[in-house]
Amino acid sequence: MMSTSLPSRKLFDQDWKRVSFWGSICALSQVFICLVGLPAELNRRILIESTLSLGYLFIIWVPLVFGYVVSKMVELEGVENPKPGAAELLSGAITGLLGGLGLVVLMLGIDNFDLRDPLLNWNPKLLRLLTFENSIGFGSMIWLLVGVGLGVFGASLHQMTTRIRKMVAYAIFGLFTLAVLEDVIDDLSEGLRLEWLSDMIYAKRGGITVTSTIVIAVVLAALPLLTRGKVKEAVSRYRSSDNPAEQQRNSIVLFALVAVVFLVLPWFLGGIINELLANVGLFLLLALGLNIVVGLAGLLDLGYVAFFAVGGYTTAVFTSPNSPWFSPETHFGISLLVVVVMATLAGLLIGAPVIRMRGDYLAIVTLGFGEIIRLLFLSDWLKPYLGGSQGITNIPGIDLGPWEVRGADPRSVFYMVLAFCVLAIYVSWRLQGSRIGRAWMAIREDESVAEVMGINTVNSKLMAFVVGAVLASFSGAVLAAKVGSVFPKSFEILVSIIILVVVIVGGMGSITGVMVGSLVLIGILGGPRQPGLLQEFQNYKLLIYGALLVFMMLKRPEGLVPTARRTRELHQEEYLQDAWLGDDDSEQQEEAGERL
Amino acid sequence: MSEILKKKFKKRVSGVDRFLTFIRVLMATLIVVGVLAFIAQQVWPENPFTEWRNPDARGLTGDQFKGLIVSGLSQGAMYGLIALGYSMVYGVLGFINFAHGEVFMVGTMSGWITSEKLHDAGLWESNFILSLFVIIFVAIATSTVTAVITERIAYRPLRNSPRLIPLITSIGVSFFIQNAALGLFGPTSKGYPRLPEWLSKQRSILTVEIAGTKILVMVVAAVSMAGLWYLVERTQTGRAMRAVAEDKEIASLMGINVNRTIVITFGVGGAMAGVGGILWGLLFRSVTHMTGFLPGIKAFTAAVVGGIGNMGGAMAGGVFLGSAESIAPMVILEPLGVPGVSQLKDAVAFTVLVLVLLFKPSGLFGERLSQEDRA
Numbered sequence: 001m002m003s004t005s006l007p008s009r010k011l012f013d014q015d016w017k018r019v020s021f022w023g024s025i026c027a028l029s030q031v032f033i034c035l036v037g038l039p040a041e042l043n044r045r046i047l048i049e050s051t052l053s054l055g056y057l058f059i060i061w062v063p064l065v066f067g068y069v070v071s072k073m074v075e076l077e078g079v080e081n082p083k084p085g086a087a088e089l090l091s092g093a094i095t096g097l098l099g100g101l102g103l104v105v106l107m108l109g110i111d112n113f114d115l116r117d118p119l120l121n122w123n124p125k126l127l128r129l130l131t132f133e134n135s136i137g138f139g140s141m142i143w144l145l146v147g148v149g150l151g152v153f154g155a156s157l158h159q160m161t162t163r164i165r166k167m168v169a170y171a172i173f174g175l176f177t178l179a180v181l182e183d184v185i186d187d188l189s190e191g192l193r194l195e196w197l198s199d200m201i202y203a204k205r206g207g208i209t210v211t212s213t214i215v216i217a218v219v220l221a222a223l224p225l226l227t228r229g230k231v232k233e234a235v236s237r238y239r240s241s242d243n244p245a246e247q248q249r250n251s252i253v254l255f256a257l258v259a260v261v262f263l264v265l266p267w268f269l270g271g272i273i274n275e276l277l278a279n280v281g282l283f284l285l286l287a288l289g290l291n292i293v294v295g296l297a298g299l300l301d302l303g304y305v306a307f308f309a310v311g312g313y314t315t316a317v318f319t320s321p322n323s324p325w326f327s328p329e330t331h332f333g334i335s336l337l338v339v340v341v342m343a344t345l346a347g348l349l350i351g352a353p354v355i356r357m358r359g360d361y362l363a364i365v366t367l368g369f370g371e372i373i374r375l376l377f378l379s380d381w382l383k384p385y386l387g388g389s390q391g392i393t394n395i396p397g398i399d400l401g402p403w404e405v406r407g408a409d410p411r412s413v414f415y416m417v418l419a420f421c422v423l424a425i426y427v428s429w430r431l432q433g434s435r436i437g438r439a440w441m442a443i444r445e446d447e448s449v450a451e452v453m454g455i456n457t458v459n460s461k462l463m464a465f466v467v468g469a470v471l472a473s474f475s476g477a478v479l480a481a482k483v484g485s486v487f488p489k490s491f492e493i494l495v496s497i498i499i500l501v502v503v504i505v506g507g508m509g510s511i512t513g514v515m516v517g518s519l520v521l522i523g524i525l526g527g528p529r530q531p532g533l534l535q536e537f538q539n540y541k542l543l544i545y546g547a548l549l550v551f552m553m554l555k556r557p558e559g560l561v562p563t564a565r566r567t568r569e570l571h572q573e574e575y576l577q578d579a580w581l582g583d584d585d586s587e588q589q590e591e592a593g594e595r596l
Numbered sequence: 597m598s599e600i601l602k603k604k605f606k607k608r609v610s611g612v613d614r615f616l617t618f619i620r621v622l623m624a625t626l627i628v629v630g631v632l633a634f635i636a637q638q639v640w641p642e643n644p645f646t647e648w649r650n651p652d653a654r655g656l657t658g659d660q661f662k663g664l665i666v667s668g669l670s671q672g673a674m675y676g677l678i679a680l681g682y683s684m685v686y687g688v689l690g691f692i693n694f695a696h697g698e699v700f701m702v703g704t705m706s707g708w709i710t711s712e713k714l715h716d717a718g719l720w721e722s723n724f725i726l727s728l729f730v731i732i733f734v735a736i737a738t739s740t741v742t743a744v745i746t747e748r749i750a751y752r753p754l755r756n757s758p759r760l761i762p763l764i765t766s767i768g769v770s771f772f773i774q775n776a777a778l779g780l781f782g783p784t785s786k787g788y789p790r791l792p793e794w795l796s797k798q799r800s801i802l803t804v805e806i807a808g809t810k811i812l813v814m815v816v817a818a819v820s821m822a823g824l825w826y827l828v829e830r831t832q833t834g835r836a837m838r839a840v841a842e843d844k845e846i847a848s849l850m851g852i853n854v855n856r857t858i859v860i861t862f863g864v865g866g867a868m869a870g871v872g873g874i875l876w877g878l879l880f881r882s883v884t885h886m887t888g889f890l891p892g893i894k895a896f897t898a899a900v901v902g903g904i905g906n907m908g909g910a911m912a913g914g915v916f917l918g919s920a921e922s923i924a925p926m927v928i929l930e931p932l933g934v935p936g937v938s939q940l941k942d943a944v945a946f947t948v949l950v951l952v953l954l955f956k957p958s959g960l961f962g963e964r965l966s967q968e969d970r971a
Contacts, residue, residue, distance in 0.1 A: 118712070119780055120781060300760050360760065361957070371946055379936055500767070542775045543778075545771060546768045546771030546775060549765070550765050
């Protein structure tokens with residue numbers, strides 16, 4: 001290898017085409033975000049007192065990201081790369097500047113033309129927001145400066161040392177998390193009688209106060225300096241302990257810790273947060289079921305909501321006194337047995353016809369089944385039995401002797417959901433390593449090979465459908481008891497898609513991934529009808545879910561918390577290449593050894 | 597020896613196969629019984645079956661029946677136009693472009709905006725033909741651009757990944773476009789301006805009462821189909837498209853620019869969806885951000901019915917599906933005594949999809965796919 005490094009590029013030695021391309025994309029995205037109405041709608045949520053709202057955040061992340069992208073250099077192996085320098089910073093600045101220009105043009109446009117007829121958000125409200133209730137000149141100056149600043153900042157991320165980059169990342173993500181979790185921390189500190197804590201961090205009208213922002217940012221940035229990778233070391237030590245007994249002890253301790261946290265936490269939380277956690281749990285249950293169907297067996301079931309609906313409606317028919325046709329008014333426990341039977345039947349009924357189809361046909365046909373079931377629930381035909389669009393109301397809570405699980409008491413619902421989730425996690429975990437679980441994974445990877453190896457693919461796939469269906473129906477049953485009513489409207493195709501996003505973002509086939517995915521997505525953005533921590537997202541949830549799905553598929557198809565096997569499958573070529581290179585190395589070593 | 601073999605084969609018929617046969621027989625019986633009951637009800641309204649299942653049936657008059665067929669045909673022509681996009685993309689890239697329904701919606705939306713503006717300018721009344729050309733042109737342009745951009749951003753990087761990955765991506769694209777339209781234009785239903793009297797009035801052609809709009813829809817669909825047929829079968833570009841659909845690698849060895857051809861395929865599919873979008877606007881005169889979802893899935897059904905990858909099949913499948921969903925509720929379900937059949941129109945469309953895939957997965961006219969996609 002050469003020891004000399006190439007000098008960094010000259011300041012104006014730019015790839016102008018590339019810079020202007022990314023700059024105009026940056027401008028277009030910012031204008032698009034403004035016109036879709038994100039800033040105006042999200043402006044209500046303040047993140048940092050009197051400085052930054054969620055709405056503005058949604059505009060300013062764009063130049064940062066594009067500044068980062070535009071100044072990224074293609075790393076070529078075996079070739080000396082020029083050192084990043086001022087030229088990269090300049091290209092970032094230009095990108096940000098072009099983005100700011102886009103906003104300036106938008107402001108001038110809103111001021112001079114009236115396009116409100118088709119474009120809903122082409123209105124003075126947006127203009128006021130963009131100009132900070134000041135003149136257009138003032139607004140333009142601010143946006144140009146912000147664009148240049150963030151573009152440079154984004155570009156400079158490449159040039160920081162790892163440690164500084166880590167500090168910056170800790171500070172930014174920590175602050176963002178803290179701002180998002182405002183409600184939770186408020187709630188928690190009230191429950192723990194630590195009101196002074198939340199009063200210190202958060203301002204009265206929402207958002208972190210400016211002083212605590214600075215303090216927290218400094219503390220967070222100092223964290224990596226203080227720990228110096230000790231945490232990482234501990235984690236890796238914990239993971240890689242060779243002694244099986246120790247490993248077992250470790251995992252028992254971890255499990256006990258998590259269990260205690262989840263059992264104790266609800267007592268310190270208010271109703272809203274408990275309700276939110278219960279929703280997260282319901283969707284986690286659904287996602288764990290879909291994880292078996294999609295993640296393990298590789299069957300893309302887009303009509304998964306059908307099983308959710310079966311669970312909900314069966315519970316409603318069996319427990320509600322208002323069920324129009326057949327109302328035995330049984331206890332929830334008995335109806336749960338019926339739910340299992342019905343879900344198994346539904347799984348077999350939907351699974352059997354689709355099992356022989358190609359993967360993508362299977363997706364569309366299950367989607368069709370999901371819609372057929374919803375349309376049947378909605379139709380006049382089944383109205384005398386299932387109530388049509390009015391649904392079935394007045395479903396009683398779950399009577400558990402001394403306790404009663406009712407929707408009005410979110411804490412009890414949370415515990416109920418938690419019990420089901422623990423069951424589902426245990427089942428998925430045990431299934432994963434079992435014979436059938438390995439059969440599923442084999443089918444996912446290559447069906448014909450799996451068949452040749454003696455796996456009964458038809459039965460295994462049906463099994464996956466049935467297990468997924470039963471888990472989803474549990475979720476439906478608890479939902480029915482929680483809400484107290486079921487309507488066809490609650491079982492739209494949207495539910496299937498959102499669960500699919502949860503599974504994919506978390507990581508297909510990974511239980512931890514699915515847990516993380518549902519906690520982050522359902523907890524922060526919310527489910528199809530349930531608000532999350534950022535309730536302001538209500539109307540834009542699906543936009544973000546859609547964008548997230550595309551982004552994950554393009555950049556990280558294995559998910560946030562991937563399983564090793566899935567990653568290898570999806571990045572087969574890179575692995576093969578690495579293996580090949582590795583071989584090369586070992587050969588060289590061998591040669592060296594021989595020479596010695 | 598043969599005894600053993602027989603035994604073995606007997607064992608090979610699994611429960612799933614028996615169940616599928618049962619479903620096939622059941623569905624076929626239901627359809628036959630429904631049709632027979634319908635005929636009986638028309639010929640002899642007091643027959644015992646009708647008395648039992650559907651006592652207050654009045655049957656269909658000849659005019660009503662013709663009306664159902666005509667509206668089925670005109671809607672089917674529209675489904676056919678959208679189905680072409682699915683079929684072509686599946687033929688070339690081997691994945692279901694779930695977002696194609698949204699490309700159609702974008703066409704309808706842009707047609708609404710343009711027609712609104714033309715209406716304000718007064719051109720819509722004074723020169724309807726010209727404004728029709730303008731809105732079709734605008735819709736084709738926007739839909740084509742949308743299709744090409746999605747290809748560039750979302751699908752091209754995934755060209756060599758497993759088949760389900762681009763499908764999942766296209767679901768994401770679909771939801772993104774849908775909700776971007778919701779954010780940009782709001783949730784209200786937007787109405788196309790009123791069509792001129794001379795076009796929308798009922799006409800009587802060969803004893804069939806038919807609204808002029810429906811004739812226009814069928815004519816436009818037929819013309820676009822003819823244009824597409826010419827493009828695919830008679831031009832150099834079309835030949836390149838067929839070659840790429842057959843085998844991408846060999847096509848590129850033959851000097852065909854595969855990337856360009858794929859972009860053209862997406863573009864042409866988008867243009868057809870744009871035309872379909874305008875036809876939707878003329879037929880139903882309203883559009884929301886959800887407009888693309890159901891027609892999209894139905895058009896995919898049409899493509900499967902006709903045999904995916906087969907363009908004539910896609911058009912025929914569209915017409916078949918359109919007629920089936922308009923006739924089947926009245927002809928099969930109502931005589932069986934199912935109440936509120938008009939609500940089940942969409943369910944019928946999905947059932948057709950399931951049935952075709954159960955009975956004849958390669959479609960009525962056979963699929964045209966390359967060897968690798970058929971696997």
